[in-house]
Amino acid sequence: MAENSLFAILLRSPWWISFVISIAIVAACSTLLPKDIWPFAALGAAPIFIIGCMAAWRQFKAPSSAKVEAIRAEAAGMSWKQFAAALEAAWASEGQSVQHITDRAADLRLEKSGTVTLVSARRWKAATHGVEPLKELNDAVVRLKAQYGVYVVLQGTVSETARAFAKEHGLLLLEGDALAAMLLQSKSGKA
DSSP: OOTTSHHHHHHHSOHHHHHHHHHHHHHHHHHHSOTTTHHHHHGGGHHHHHHHHHHHHHHHHSOOHHHHHHHHHHHHTSOHHHHHHHHHHHHHHTTOEEEEOOOSSOSEEEEETTEEEEEEOTTTTOSEEOHHHHHHHHHHHHHTTOSEEEEEESSSEEOHHHHHHHHHHTEEEEEHHHHHHHHHHHHHHHO
């Protein structure tokens, strides 16, 4: 699905927006079309209604902003060893096999179903994240024959140049709410 398609935008929007659009389409069809064909035209609202249901389910399952902030604050207070263990537990709970590696550019090697991902997480508390660590991660992905690279950011900002480089080379920036949700999910899985 394209990032800025109508369905993608509706999936990221509050669930009720899709339902309002569906109701508006049905109302417009019933008002503007002849009585014998308007129900068939109104079926065009079904995909938007389904997207609304999907968005509602995702938003229902998503952690609250208070929980996300609490886990981010907790992670910010962790030592590198504790943070690495939390990441390892999070990926292990998703069925990944996790290995610590001693490479300058990557810290963890994930493998699942033959797909290898390298994770660079050591700069997770840096104030700014530039393009250099991403270049090193990309080189490690090529050198170690991995399919993917993940760069973990808990604090600080990622420069626009670094974001562009990551997008161009297929590197994932794991940051913000996505990182917090992953850590929260693994933490609740342990409890």
